Amino acid sequence: MSAESSTPTFGDELVDSFADAGVGAVFFTSGSDIMFYQEGVARRQAQGQPDPQLVTVPHELVNLAAAMGYSAVSGRPSVTAVHVDVGTLNYGAGIHSVSRSGLPVILTAGMPATADPGSMTGARDGGHFCTQQVPDQNGILRQYMKWDHQLQYRDNPWNVAGRAVQVASAYPPGPVYLSIPREVSMLASRESSATRVPFAARGPVTIGVPPARLVNELVQSLVNAKNPMVVVGNGGRDPRSVPILAAFVEQFGLGVIDGCVPAANYQCLPMNHPLYWKRGSVKDADLVIVLECDVPWLAGRDDPLVDARVFLVSPRPVADYLALLDIRATESVISDTATFCSAVLDELQKNASVDRAKLLQRSDRVRQNVAAARESDRQRVLARRSDDYIDPEWAAMAVADAMPANALVLDDTVYSAPVRQYLTLEGPAQYFRNTSSAGGWGPGAAFGAALAQHERPVALVIGDGFYMYGVPTCALWAARAHKAPFLSVVFQNNSYNTGTEETARFYPGGFSQRGGFVGGYFPQPVDFALEAQSVGAYGENVHKSSELALAIQRAFASVAEGRSAVVAVQLPRLLELPQPDAKA
The missing domain is CATH 3.40.50.1220 (TPP-binding domain)
Known part of the structure; x- marks a missing residue:
């Protein structure tokens, strides 16, 4: 509703219903069709109602990953909001990740207005609304969702939002998708409160006892x-x-x-x-x-x-x-x-x-x-430590050993840096791993985890390939803007496992191997520490085994002071790691 009017809109009802269903945060990437979220959340805050929080995230992949991290840690449903089909497409590989996450995430997107100019509030007022139309926007991700719906003029928006959260939360939880045409979100509400189904009245789903x-x-x-x-x-x-x-x-x-x-x-x-x-x-x-x-x-x-x-x-x-x-x-x-x-x-x-x-x-x-x-494995890895280079498995164990007992650890690594194997976290709910093979979950998820709670330090362990997939500058910016700092430990071997080790396994001695694995190595690697500093985070590159533990201590100290940190651990490229018995 506007400041001048007491008439609520469909958008207001969506926001109020999400709040009634326990949604704590709306992860928001701006668009001309989802402005009702801004108005609805601001209205609630002006009325002394803190939930849901509107969380600005400047990239849709990070937006969705943050919602996953938030729901995983808080146990609450979360909502994402993006711009029409293009924002939906920019969720990217996160769509696959959320489909395998088992988390109650309600993905929403606006839809381009189709009403004639001047015919109603929110009608087309620019040519771009014509080019944004696609035959089936929901079809972009229907196969990955438990449920999807396009909000219609005839719908009760309160009940539609409640139904979305109900389906997303019903065990086993999973994602749903709701598309919202711009002019429909701005319609004056016409339903009486008697037609609304409070979320508590929908009842929980009970899991059966085995016979x-x-x-x-x-x-x-x-x-x-x-x-x-x-x-x-x-x-x-x-x-x-x-x-x-x-x-x-x-x-x-x-x-x-x-x-x-x-x-x-x-x-x-x-x-x-x-x-x-x-x-x-x-x-x-x-x-x-x-x-x-x-x-x-x-x-x-x-x-x-x-x-x-x-x-x-x-x-x-x-x-x-x-x-x-x-x-x-x-x-x-x-x-x-x-x-x-x-x-x-x-x-x-x-x-x-x-x-x-x-x-x-x-x-x-x-x-x-x-x-x-465990002891045999630990001794084997300790023997891999070198002063000449950082061994990836030793680094994984050293990073695990450096984790505070109360840390929340998010893991987006692959097998070359098995941090998980050496972690000793008591839990519960101290460890979360990427639920799919889609890289890029980590930076956004770590931000969402830090936003969901402030008692425990949040640490992300991730390889450099997946880190770059995750648009880390956007995640670090959001963490700074929303005071939700986290640590990223990036294992930087400047290599793709698939483009080097796996290529060599299937094409031993082939043209790719003889040509130096073009497409498998990053010949001009990114300085992740400098990149972190550009968005206000602490950044440090580690080149020696003796430097790693202290670097992580400094990074955690930065997080404790409210500033995200990135520690990039410089590793040998894949297939170029010296063997222990070859050391001088």
Whole structure:
């Protein structure tokens, strides 16, 4: 509504309904069709209503990544707002990331006005409205969304917004898309409050308890199994599941590994838990419980024993949104980690005949094996340290060791810098990983995570390729503007894994390799420290192993003072890393 008028508009109702549904932030990239967000949020603030916050982000990819980071950390739904089809297209690879995130993100975009000039408020008043029309704007990303809708003149905007948040939040959460024509957003509201459905009246979605038959059978199977394993993925999206899963694996003495995809994108256990292998294999397992993991292993290569019993537990256990997936399973269970593990634990406590000494003995064996593997791995990596260059795996461990115990860590790395393997964060909800293969999530997500809370320092670990994909200057600018600083540790090897190591693997000795991998190396690398300084952040390049720990300390000190920081760790190019036995 305008300052002169008390008549609310469709846009006002959208903003008010989003607030009623618990939306804490609208990530906003300006456009001539979404000005109602600015007016609606400013009106609410003038009336003493702080939510939602309007968060200015000068690039749509960063906008969407920030919404993902915000929702992951806060647990609240978030809204993005961009300009017509072009803004929607500029969400870019973030569309794929949000589709795999399991987060309640409501993507919105304006649509060009089509009403004749002068016929109504918001009608066409420039030629660009004609060129912005496309046959099916929603079709740009429909295949990635749980739900989509174009706001119509006949709609109740309050209820449309509520429905969008309801679908996005219903377990398993996921993104939805709402397009809003400019002149429709400016229509005078015509609905009475009696036709509005308050969000609380929509009711929560309850996850089902597994059947008693299965629970009883599983307790006995877990007791009798020789080498049972648990594979985790997205269960830690619900922080309540972390202590429940810890109790579950401790009571039954179960080793835990990360799935293939997702590779535990959310923190499913304390990262130093004594039964948590992180990296591992189920090839020798005779019973496997897969908890909220779409692709627990690569079928046909990494399968468990042929006669192994496999239980897939997830709200969508057969991952019906993936066209091809060939995971052999004894039973698929529609549930979530917390509900499933609680039911099995309850049955264990009631069953007096269980041989608990046997379970304790197995637990001790797994704990000893995990501890020995961790120590062996650590000693192997320590031996890789060099004063002549920075070894990437050693750097990953050093960065993990430098993380404060209370840090929130966002991980957008690939396998050459496995920071995750060495982190010891207790959690829950201290670790978040890019949920897809789309690079560029990290800078925006780290900003969103810092915006969602101010108690813990936020650190992003990322490779230089994905860092450049993420438009970091826009993320750093937004962090400065909204007082949400974060640290970025960039592993800078000036190389693409796909354009060097993978190319050499598939075309050994080929023309590309003989020609120096054109397209795989960055011959004139970006100075990320200088780039950071250009937008008011602290920046430092690290060239020696002895400099790394102190550089990260300085960077965290900068974040504590309210200034984002970037530490670029200079690594050898891929395929040019000296081998340990070749050192002088």
